[in-house]
Amino acid sequence: MTAIQPPLTEPEVDALEVGTTATKASKGRSRIPWRFLGGRAAFYLFTLWAAITINFFLPRLMKGDAVSAYLARNRNVTPEAAESLRALLGLDTDKSLLQQYIDYWSHLLRGDLGVSLLHGLRPVTEVVGQALPWTIGLVGFATIVAFTIGTVGGAIIGWRRGSKLDVFIPITTFLNTIPYFWLGMLAIAAFAVNLRWFPIGKAYGVGVKPEWSFEFIGQVIHHGTLPVLTIVVASLGGWMLGMRNMMLTVLDEDYITVAQAKGMPNRRVLWGYAARNAVLPQIQSFALSLGFVVGGTIVMEMVFSYPGIGKLLLDATNAKDYALMQGVFLVITISVLIANVLADIAYAFLDPRTRQTEA
């Protein structure tokens, strides 16, 4: 039995040829999201400029005599070093503010961050350069581990709603609210002092010279376990909760139902469809929470006497080594910015919607 014939009969048209709303294609698709990355790059350059300018103004907020007294105490400075310190620390009040600013920039662009009085008048760049790898290793490694465990765990917990796994949420959230440093000290008290499984502090044994040998690397790992573990345990909760909440939102989306209707096995739906979409906001928040992690790590270094830039900063603060303080702040900020850039690149790579079409 046929249905009622429509009154009009239209000639057969090739929709691709004619182009209706059903088939209008978007032109000019680019694989690299230039506009997205360009926008982000502009933002980071602006932030960098803002950070450097803040750094410029900070010592100039101090009472001038404090800094002069500081310099007066240390007479062994070379004339060039003295001059750069004056420019960096705002002592060159004989020049106009604009001139000071230009001089400040010219010093920075030459890679001259002054000399560290705390560290025997060595250039700040050298002192910082020695300490930076330790911090990057510690923070980088710990964050990657925490992010991975948190995201994977959160995905599984979100997938199995209402199961016993839900108990992990309050546990990790509780751990999240504990201050990093306290957790670190508890870890030392428990594992280093009482159980003696791990050393109390430092990155490697006392009196050992750093070198590329298995033994040294073994020591580094041994000494680094507690700090890394502490950071991971303390920051896990945030990742896990975020991912789990995103999963709950994503699981209500239509494409999940479609995937299941297509007969996809559960594992494929969980990882390929659900988690793959839920992880995108996680990456965005990764970049933002990095500042927080850095803050916590600085204190951790103090707790464990880890020779990174955090400890450097704190020692400088206590000794009122202003040039070093400024330099470390700048380096920390630039590092966080670079990490943000990397996270943005990863995001652009993973989310095809950033590759906007022109049409």
Next chain:
Amino acid sequence: MTDKTPDGRRAANAPETFLLRTATTSKGERAAGFWARLGAAFAMFRNGKSITGLVILAFFVLVAIFADVISPYSPTKINPTERLKPPSPEHWLGTTHIGEDVLSQVIHGTRGVIVVGFLAAAIATVIAITVGVIAGYLTGWKSEALSALTNVFLVIPGIPLIIVVASIFEDPPLWAIAAVLGLIGWAWGARVLRAQTMSLRNRDFVLAARANGEPLRRIILVEMLPNLLALIAASFVGTVTAAILGLTTLAYIGVIPVTAYNWGTILNWASAQGAFQQNQWWWYLPPGLCIALIGVALSLVNFGIDEYVNPRLRSAGERARAMRKKGLDINDAVTAVRTDIATPTDSAATGEKATA
């Protein structure tokens, strides 16, 4: 909306559209509506998690207020005969290396934490609301500029900045510390509020208010703020947590002067005296536990707000568990076939249970 004449009357032959209260009601009704909506907005606090968290917070606030009355000794009272003693009836939390009572110190430390925490969060939230809502409501380069400003503060690492700033100034008073913490912490809330305001901007009731000629100030205060209240509350609570963690961390490092002490300062002394190495647990455990406890309380409040804002989160676990009791698995991709459940007849719709 386009078929309404300016005074709200329906244009001829236009289909009936939903009348929006704020556009056409009298002033008195509008005022009542605002308060009603505000009251409804506070429903976010009416669940178990929030209430538990608020109770714990209230406890700490009371301790802070009545510190002088509650604490058995003066926190700085030195007692050379009772040094480093573990907990006892006279000293519930033991003593420090110079005989001070730990419990009194913890009680007095509460004050600094509560005052700075809430003050910093208040400052941060006010800035966040101002910047965030305005940035969300405006369009074009003004909005983008405010957003860029927010992002700058978001990216620049806070703790190092505070360390540098605090060490530059010799002896900052408590309110100054709170102000700096607030200046560091407003960016996150501003970002969230901007996003939400942007989505609210295009909702019907706002467009109606604009079409009605309401001034910008009124639109923001009366129309949008009640809707944003949950987010503002969550942002405030989160900032309190961050401020308390920041404050105790800075006190522990020793950047903040010792006179305005809090739980972090106690940990500073304990650590300096090697309490961790010497297992003087009564000294270092209570301050840390207090920080954790207040953090948990704040998280609970935030969870409560979260579940109010996003009901999916609230019901997800509960629904799944309720269904598990009936033998159904919410995650099952295949519909269950159960012939033991009777198909309800129409009488079930009126509340009577159908018989099997």
Next chain:
Amino acid sequence: MSDALLTVRDFSVVYDVDPPVAAVKDVTLELRRGEILGLAGESGCGKTTLAYGVQRLLKAPAVITSGSVVFHDASGADIDVNSLDAEQMRRFRWDKVSMVFQGAMNALNPVAPIGRQLEDVFEVHRPAMSRAKRRAEVAELLEIVKVGAARARSFPHELSGGMRQRVMIAMALALRPQLMVMDEPTTALDVLVQREILRQISQLRHEFGFSVIFITHDLPLLLEISDRIAIMREGEIVELDTAERIWTDPQDGYTKTLLSSFPRLTGERGVVVR
């Protein structure tokens, strides 16, 4: 090979909440091979629940409380859908019965190219296929629905609404199922696109011979394309007849009400009058 493709008998679905809600009540119908059956009714009448229910696609708290659904496979076997376990159900899906969903806005995974989303159907259901063969199949499918094989690398957000719907149709067609359930496939599209999509579906049906269950609230649409139409109300089928007879001689009062709620474009003012 019998004439009947799907036999549904006394089929009931209940949402097990408090109080329980009967969404589908004792529905009996028989779908013939190669026919287009329209399911019409107002929102909430149970047409979607019925169509999803016979494929067991409903999530808890929906429960099938009675009845049988028997799929008469082209190979001669009779498959009792209600008695399949999870793994058998997974293999049954898309292979024998597939679906075209409403509002392809969000029905495609936003982070995967559409070619991959078509391919994974083959990966899962035809594991023996080589990668080259899969690619070729996908290209052919895209050509059939007039989206073009070149679009296999596109992402869903790069396609217009009509194109996305065609991709959904291609996806449903992939394993050459014997039944396609279409849930309001054209509701979210403008009328020109609607026309094309419907013509496409008609063409494909003639070419590949599958049956269609077409769910929509748009009764005049069904009158044009369906062979038979089932009118549903509050979980029950109130009338089931050929499109012609429903148009010329509706029996049930509700059917008449539904018909009369669509205004005429030409002729006298007022309701549709025959």
